[in-house]
Amino acid sequence: MAVPEITESYTGSVNRLTLGATSQSGGTRATTVVVGGAANVVYGGSDTQAGERPVIAIDVLDSRPNDWPEYLSEPYKDVLDSPAAWAKKCVDEFGAEIICLKFDGIHPEKGDKGADHAVSVTREVLEAVGVPLILWGCGNDEKDNQIMPKVSEAAKGENCLIGTVTEGNYKSLTAIALADGHNLITEAPLDINIGKQVNILAADMGFPLEKIVTFQDTGALGYGVEYSYSIQERQRLAALSGDKMMAMPVICDVGHEAWRAKEAKSEDAPDWGRADKRGPMWEAATAICLLQAGADILRMRHPKAISTVKDFINELW
Amino acid sequence: MALSGLEIFKLLPKTNCKECGKPTCLAFAMQLAQKKAKLEDCPHVSEDAKEKLAAAAAPPMQLVKFGNGDNEVQVGRETVLFRHEEKFYNPTVLTVTVSDKLSGEELNKRIEKINSLEFERVGQQIKVNAIAVVNESGSSEKFAAAAQSVKQGSELAMILCSDSPEAIEAAVSKTSDRVPLIASAKEDTAEQMAKISKDNKCPLVVKAPSIEALSQLSEKVKSGGVENLVLTLEDKSPRESLYNSTRMRVLSLRKVFRPLGYPTISFIQGDESEQVAAAASLICKYSNIVVVDAAEPEVILPLLTVVMNIFTDPQKPVQVEPKLYSVGEPDENSPLMFTTNFSLTYYTVESDVESSRVASYILVVDTEGTSVLTAYSGDKLNEKVVADAIKKSNVEEHIKHRKLIIPGYVAVMSGKLEETTGWEVMVGPRESATIPKYLKEVWQ
Numbered sequence: 209m210a211v212p213e214i215t216e217s218y219t220g221s222v223n224r225l226t227l228g229a230t231s232q233s234g235g236t237r238a239t240t241v242v243v244g245g246a247a248n249v250v251y252g253g254s255d256t257q258a259g260e261r262p263v264i265a266i267d268v269l270d271s272r273p274n275d276w277p278e279y280l281s282e283p284y285k286d287v288l289d290s291p292a293a294w295a296k297k298c299v300d301e302f303g304a305e306i307i308c309l310k311f312d313g314i315h316p317e318k319g320d321k322g323a324d325h326a327v328s329v330t331r332e333v334l335e336a337v338g339v340p341l342i343l344w345g346c347g348n349d350e351k352d353n354q355i356m357p358k359v360s361e362a363a364k365g366e367n368c369l370i371g372t373v374t375e376g377n378y379k380s381l382t383a384i385a386l387a388d389g390h391n392l393i394t395e396a397p398l399d400i401n402i403g404k405q406v407n408i409l410a411a412d413m414g415f416p417l418e419k420i421v422t423f424q425d426t427g428a429l430g431y432g433v434e435y436s437y438s439i440q441e442r443q444r445l446a447a448l449s450g451d452k453m454m455a456m457p458v459i460c461d462v463g464h465e466a467w468r469a470k471e472a473k474s475e476d477a478p479d480w481g482r483a484d485k486r487g488p489m490w491e492a493a494t495a496i497c498l499l500q501a502g503a504d505i506l507r508m509r510h511p512k513a514i515s516t517v518k519d520f521i522n523e524l525w
Numbered sequence: 526m527a528l529s530g531l532e533i534f535k536l537l538p539k540t541n542c543k544e545c546g547k548p549t550c551l552a553f554a555m556q557l558a559q560k561k562a563k564l565e566d567c568p569h570v571s572e573d574a575k576e577k578l579a580a581a582a583a584p585p586m587q588l589v590k591f592g593n594g595d596n597e598v599q600v601g602r603e604t605v606l607f608r609h610e611e612k613f614y615n616p617t618v619l620t621v622t623v624s625d626k627l628s629g630e631e632l633n634k635r636i637e638k639i640n641s642l643e644f645e646r647v648g649q650q651i652k653v654n655a656i657a658v659v660n661e662s663g664s665s666e667k668f669a670a671a672a673q674s675v676k677q678g679s680e681l682a683m684i685l686c687s688d689s690p691e692a693i694e695a696a697v698s699k700t701s702d703r704v705p706l707i708a709s710a711k712e713d714t715a716e717q718m719a720k721i722s723k724d725n726k727c728p729l730v731v732k733a734p735s736i737e738a739l740s741q742l743s744e745k746v747k748s749g750g751v752e753n754l755v756l757t758l759e760d761k762s763p764r765e766s767l768y769n770s771t772r773m774r775v776l777s778l779r780k781v782f783r784p785l786g787y788p789t790i791s792f793i794q795g796d797e798s799e800q801v802a803a804a805a806s807l808i809c810k811y812s813n814i815v816v817v818d819a820a821e822p823e824v825i826l827p828l829l830t831v832v833m834n835i836f837t838d839p840q841k842p843v844q845v846e847p848k849l850y851s852v853g854e855p856d857e858n859s860p861l862m863f864t865t866n867f868s869l870t871y872y873t874v875e876s877d878v879e880s881s882r883v884a885s886y887i888l889v890v891d892t893e894g895t896s897v898l899t900a901y902s903g904d905k906l907n908e909k910v911v912a913d914a915i916k917k918s919n920v921e922e923h924i925k926h927r928k929l930i931i932p933g934y935v936a937v938m939s940g941k942l943e944e945t946t947g948w949e950v951m952v953g954p955r956e957s958a959t960i961p962k963y964l965k966e967v968w969q
Contacts, residue, residue, distance in 0.1 A: 209744060211737050212780045214772065249606075251771040251810060317959060429827060430646060431876075432869045434834040437809075438609040445607070468958065470876045471826060479644070481823025485797075492798065493805045493827035497834070500809035516798040520806070524764050 214253070220450035221247040222259060222504070223418045225391060225457055227306060228340025229367035234389075237366060238338025241305055243421075243504045244457035249444060250502050261525040262499055264506050264514055265306035265342050266298040267463050270329045271313025271321065277473040279487050283511050291329045292336035299337045302511045303518065306369075308342040309333055310464075314355050315346035323358045330362045342369045342459075342507075344393070349377040357384040364388040369459075369505075371395065372423055375406050382410050391419045393459060398425045398435045400442055407453045421505065422456045428465040428472075429494040436460065440501035460498045463509030466491035488512035496520060528581045530558040536574035537567065544568050585781045588615070589728050589753050589788050591655075591706040592682025598654050600755070600813035601788035606774060609839050615788075616836040617808045619828055620655040620684060620816040625662045625671035632671060635820070636678035642825045647872050648845060651829040653681070657708070657816050658696065660687030669695035676700045684708055684816070686792075690717035701725040706814075708732075708790065709757060712742060719749045728753035730790055734760070736769060736776075740784035747784075754787045755814065763803045766791060767810050774811040788813035797824055805831045842894035843868040849918040850875070853884030860885045860968050861920060862930035862953055862960075863911060865892040865900050873957045881961030883968070886923065890914040897932045908938055908945040915946060930968070 224245040229235025246259030272288045273281065287294040291309065298304035311326055313319040333341065343359050345352035357380060360370055371393025373381050378394075385392045394410055396403035403424050411417055424440065427433045446454035466472055472490035475483045491513035495506050499521070508514050534554035545566040547553040556562035557578075564570060564578055588602040598618045605611045621639045623632070636656070643652035658675050660668040668687055675683060676699065683705040685696045693707055708730035710718030715731070722729035729751055733739035735758070743754055758769055770789060776782040791812040793803045800817050801824055807815050808831045819825070837843060847866045852875060864874045866889045878885050890910055892900035900906035915921070915929075927948045931939065933955035943950050954963045 209740065209782075209784055211740055211785075212776065212782055214775050214780070249771075251767050252775075255768065317962065427869075429834065430830045431873060434608070434837050434839070435869075437835070438607070438839055441607050442609055468876070470879065471830070473880070479822060480826055481821050485821075486823045486826075489798075489801055489823050489827050493801055493831060496802050496805040497809055497831055500806055512798075516802055519799070520763070520802040523762065524767065524806075 216248065216253060218248060218448040220448050220452075220455055221245060222444070222447050222457055222502075223455050224260065225418060225421065227342075227367060227369055227391060229365060229389075233367065235366045236334065236338075237340055239305070239340070240367075241340055246444065246447075246502065248448065249441075250500055255525075258525055260504070262504055262506060262521050263305050264508050264518060264521075265308040265459075266302060266304040266514065267308050267310050267507055267509050268294045268298060268333065269313065270309065270311045270326060271319050273312065274318075277467060277487065278475070279484050280467055280473075280510055292332040295333045296336045299339055302514055304337075304339060306340050306342060306505070307333065307337055308344055308507050310344045311346050311355070311359070313346075314351050315348050316351060318346070320351075323355045326355050326359050327362045330359050334363060334366065340368065341366065342371075342393075342505075343390075344371055345381075353377065353380045356381055360384045360388045360390060363390070367391065369393060369421055371421075373406065373410060375402050375409065378406060378409050379413070382413050382415050386413070386415050391421060393421050393423050394456075395423045396425065398427070398432070398439060400424070400439050403439070403443070404453050407456065411453070417452060417456070420456045421459050423459050423461070426460045426462060426465045426498070428462075428469045429490055429497060430469055430471060431465070433494055433497050437497060437501040440498065440503060444502040457504035458502060459505040459507065460495075460503045461507045462495045462498065463491060463507055463513075466494040466513075467509060488516070492516040499524075528558065528578070530555040533557050533578065536570075536577055538569045538571070540569065542569065585778050585786050587752070587754065587787045589706075589755055591684070591704050591728050593702070593704050594680075596654070596680045596682050597704070598682045603774075603811075603813075604778065606778060608835065612838045612840065613836045615813065617812065617832045618655050618682070618814045619653050619804075619808075619825070619832060620657050620814060621653050621820050621825070622657045622659050622686075622816060622818050623671065623675055624659050625664075625668045627671065628667070632674050633678055636675055638820050640679050640681070642820065642822065644822075644826055644829065646830060646833065647843065647868050649833070651833050653825060653829070655682040655684055655706075655814070657684040657686050660689065660692050665689065665692040665695040668692040669699050672696035672705075673699045676703055682706070684790075684814075688714065690714050690721065693718065694721055697721055697725050697727060701727060704728075706730065706755065708755075710742075710746060711759075712738070715742060715746055716749070719746050719751045722751050722753075723749075728755060730755045730757055732757045732759050734758065736773060736785070740782070743787065744784045756785065756787050756789045757791065763799075763806065766803070766812075767806055770807065770811045790814040790816065792816045793818070797821070800824065801827065804828050808832055809835055844894040845871045845889055847889045847891035847914060849920050849923070850887045850889060851884075852878045852887060853882070855884040855886050855923075857923065857925040859883075859924065860930060860964060861888060861924055861928065862886070863888040863890050863914065864932060865890055865895060865897055865906060867892065867894050867896045867900075870896050874960065877957045877960040878964070881964045883961075883964040885964065886920065888914055888918055888920060897934050901935050901938070906935065908941040911942055912945045915948070930963075
């Protein structure tokens with residue numbers, strides 16, 4: 209009996225999007241990164257339909273983190289106070305293709321730092337590394353609205369990816385990202401309908417759909433990864449069916465979420481195996497799961513987890 | 526694949542005799558297609574039609590069982606490519622290898638170690654549920670002896686891995702009562718392996734270098750009378766494995782291509798990190814049995830958690846029992862907070878309270894497995910529900926104070942809740958992650 213042909217009739221594909229701008233395009237980046245482009249489900253059809261290689265963005269925090277488990281902060285211990293040195297280390301030693309600059313320190317409960325601080329950190333990191341940047345707010349609407357527009361302006365022309373905007377808070381950041389020529393992250397709380405709604409809201413303000421990346425909230429392995437997984441699969445299928453409002457590349461916040469899991473961070477749990485290896489394994493396994501469901505950009509933290517996932521991506525894409 | 530009403534109609538006698546109770550053969554065919562009628566109701570249907578209809582009604586993927594008693598495992602009979610379409614039914618059997626090069630104390634230690642790979646997560650037990658004995662020694666006697674030791678040292682289901690029919694024969698003769706899965710029959714050993722499988726009523730893995738060759742081999746073995754088959758492709762890189770595994774799943778489910786309508790098994794190679802990556806991806810992408818060499822808990826726990834998460838029924842939120850939980854060893858002055866019985870919500874809160882190192886009580890309120898905001902907007906979480914939970918839990922006997930910390934997202938219910946319960950309501954953080962800070966700074 210002959211093996212039948214599989215013929216899929218997908219009409220759409222995931223948008224392709226470029227991050228970073230070199231001097232030819234009005235920026236100062238040494239490299240740019242293209243994400244998205246998949247024209248089939250993950251491993252569906254032939255590898256020519258797989259789109260661009262998923263990419264890892266390594267997190268750099270604007271201020272020294274106080275709550276990082278020892279095994280996570282250890283590889284960064286000499287640079288935690290200097291975002292520029294931190295970013296440089298990520299690029300030079302851990303092969304970061306993108307740096308995600310995360311502004312936790314502006315949060316009212318985590319330092320409450322002001323715009324001057326955020327702007328100078330942005331400038332220093334842009335200076336220190338040549339890779340494209342993601343600029344990610346703290347999640348407090350008021351502070352983000354106050355500070356992220358200034359961060360955006362400081363990186364004008366660099367074609368960064370900036371966010372996040374939500375259903376309830378999208379206007380000011382969408383407007384400034386548009387004005388400064390950045391790409392935008394739309395966020396929804398594990399709800400595919402809200403996810404689409406935020407994209408529509410941003411589009412209504414004139415923001416180009418092909419410059420949007422969606423963030424559907426990430427659940428860590430053991431803590432809801434299956435919700436992110438199925439939403440991403442549904443989003444990919446919607447994109448393939450031609451839904452323009454769902455055809456955006458997907459970003460996942462893997463590092464932060466995975467290291468909240470007690471399986472990753474508990475130092476005192478011998479039944480779960482070696483504490484120094486558990487965290488990186490948990491982070492890597494979370495990332496691998498999300499790749500199976502169509503993640504395009506993974507925000508990650510531990511160098512060991514990053515190298516595991518990078519090897520996997522290079523093998524598969 | 527299910528036949529349409531018209532396709533079924535073509536197989537019926539088309540006499541409109543009404544003996545089935547329906548006015549016409551076409552009406553009967555339509556009801557059959559919707560599973561509202563049974564074929565037996567038609568007294569005149571031909572044997573040929575019966576066979577065709579039965580074949581079409583068979584599930585597209587075979588169910589295969591191995592092991593015995595409480596440790597029997599079953600794999601296969603999956604119905605969808607994406608879990609959100611329905612759900613994945615039979616969780617991937619995570620298997621760890623034992624080499625037959627080991628003997629004596631070393632062998633027993635390895636078996637013990639695999640036996641101990643059992644964990645409790647979110648109220649459920651998860652564990653490695655099979656052991657693969659691998660014929661690395663090249664000797665039939667050593668292989669049979671190792672299989673015998675595994676049988677004695679472990680209750681887990683067994684997989685016997687050797688390309689040599691003599692070695693398999695020797696090992697099966699010692700272990701057939703445990704119904705091991707035999708791995709594997711190849712083109713040149715298919716007849717001998719099939720005979721062992723048939724004689725001992727053990728399921729069989731068939732192995733070939735390509736999907737095309739595998740289809741032919743499975744057909745051949747099946748026509749020889751062995752129906753409980755598991756499929757594998759030999760010597761594939763993770764990339765080839767994942768693309769092929771996906772193609773095979775599409776062919777078996779969407780095309781109902783019977784020669785590939787069986788569960789699959791993957792043997793994972795590489796260092797620990799490579800094994801975690803390859804195993805996690807193959808659990809997600811359709812391998813029903815995943816065999817790894819790594820036996821360290823830090824490798825196995827994440828993989829078992831992947832199985833648990835991916836095989837969760839997406840239609841049914843996982844719930845925890847609504848009652849009073851203690852974190853650490855709380856006393857009569859410890860804080861009390863409430864959350865919902867959606868397991869993800871509860872375990873996130875529990876984990877954050879734990880990391881605060883402030884011994885606390887968590888009162889879990891029955892919201893039918895929904896999260897805080899969803900429950901509140903659906904009126905499954907209101908002052909009455911919380912007041913009931915306080916009463917039922919007898920928490921008043923455990924603590925002296927009358928202060929209740931509530932999730933920040935439902936701050937709006939504070940007033941009514943104070944009125945109904947007479948307790949002092951303290952509005953906690955919106956995000957669970959800030960609970961430690963809250964307990965340390967505000968609770969005092």
